[in-house]
Amino acid sequence: MNPFTVSRVCDLPLVSILIANYNYARWVGKAIESLQMQSYPHWEASICDDGSTDHSRATIADYSARDPRVRLITQRNAGMAAALNHAFLSARGELVALLDSDDEWLPTRLQTVVNQFQDNPRAGLVTHAVRAIRANGRLLKPRHPRRLDHGWLAPAILEGREPGLPPCSGLTFHMDIARHVFPLPSHFRRCADKIAQDRAALLAPVAAIRRPLSLYRIHGANLTGLSGPCTLAALEKHxxxxxxxxxxxxxxxxxxxxxxxxxxxxxxxxxxxxxxxxHLFTGEPGAAGYLHALPSRIQRRAWGLLLALPRPVAHRTLRLWWSENTLKRLFRNSWDLLRQPA
Known part of the structure; x- marks a missing residue:
């Protein structure tokens, strides 16, 4: 399989920003203001309100009335994929970026991404790391995800390697690729950004920026954003x-x-x-085959030790490993400090 060819991005491309909003009146104004503070001015934003029952629509309409670059679109509640599809219909830019309505972009985000497209003319998708913060703005995780893959990822994806790609607010598509990515299947009411990034990586090379360029807000409605499924019920749902x-x-x-x-x-x-x-939750046999399928020796050793523990201890250890917690943050920050050049 070969990657699709994309056209070269012009010197000052219009960036179309798609935002799906549902009952985030508390945050959506901050998201819009982060657009207005961008050092790169050539953008338009299509914000689809997905049948909110709070005052989201009035908030977005107020910004739209004062800034012609901000466009309010409304629909009955149909989920994230349908809202992004609706917003995409009005996109006119050479580039298409996604922004969660509870996130914010740092001021140089758009300029840095535009530069990356111009420096990587084969790229159909540019990604960047995000900085996870609490609802009150306090730092939770300085860089997420830890691994960002780049290049032509499709062969590795088809062989079973999960790509290292960021969440919604770290994604920007070349319009030549976005036309194939959209419309997204409407039954994905949540996590539609995962479908979009997956499709784009199967079409064209990815260029990655390791520096965090957006704030990824973790709050009561999205607590699983940095955590793995730590119960059998959550695992089956995943x-x-x-x-x-x-x-x-x-x-x-x-x-x-x-x-x-x-x-x-x-x-x-x-x-x-x-x-x-x-296997850890159910106690069923047959874990050895999956253990050998893990991509690294460190992961195989870690899971081997975990499976050797008594199940109650293993459950607690897995929860510490896969959830965001103080112990994990201390270890991560200490590791980052040790890895910094002298």
Whole structure:
């Protein structure tokens, strides 16, 4: 399979920003203000309010009345994918960026991303790290995700390597790729950005910026943003989402590359760590095969030790490993400090 070819980005491309909003009146104004503070001025924002029951629409309408670059679109509640699809219909830019309505961009975000597209003319997707913060603005995690992949990722994805890509507010698509990414399947009421990033990485190379360029707000409505599924119920729900993602991926590859990949590879290799967690919760045999499928020796050793522990202890250890907590932050910050050059 070969990557799609994209046209070269002009010197001053228009960036179309898509925002899906549902009951985030508390945050959406900050998101819009972060656009207005961008050092790069050539942008437009389409904000689709997804049937909010708070005062979101009035808040967005007020900004729209004062700034012609901000466009309010409304629909009945239909979920994130439908809202992004609706917003995309009015996108006119060479580049298409996503911003969660509870997140904010740092002032140089757009300029840095535009520069990256111009420096990487084959890129169909530019990503960057985000900085996770609490609802009150206090720092939670200085850089997320820890690994950002770049280059032509499609062959590795099809072989079962989960790509290192950021959440919604760290994604910008070349319009030549966005036209194939959208519309997103409307049944993805949540996590539609995962579908968008997955599709884009299967079409064209990715250029990555390791520096955090947005604030990723973690609050009561999205507490799983930095945590893995730490209960069997949460794990099964996550597998349900992944099954839908894999079915969409298979159909997407067939439509755009002409062959249907094997979903079993993703279930057994891409999600080997999740399969091991299921074995940990249920006590079922057969973990050895998934242990060998893990991509690194460190992960294999860590999971081997975890599976050797008594199950109650292993459950608590997994929760510490996969959830955001003080112990984890202290270890991460100390590790980052040790890795800094002298």
């Amino acid at each position: 597998f349900e989402f992944l099954d839908q993602l894999w079915e969409d991926r298979r159909a997407f590859v067939l439509a755009h590359h002409g062959f249907a990949p094997d979903i079993g590879v993703w279930r057994d290799i891409e999600c080997a760590h999740l399969q091991l967690a299921r």
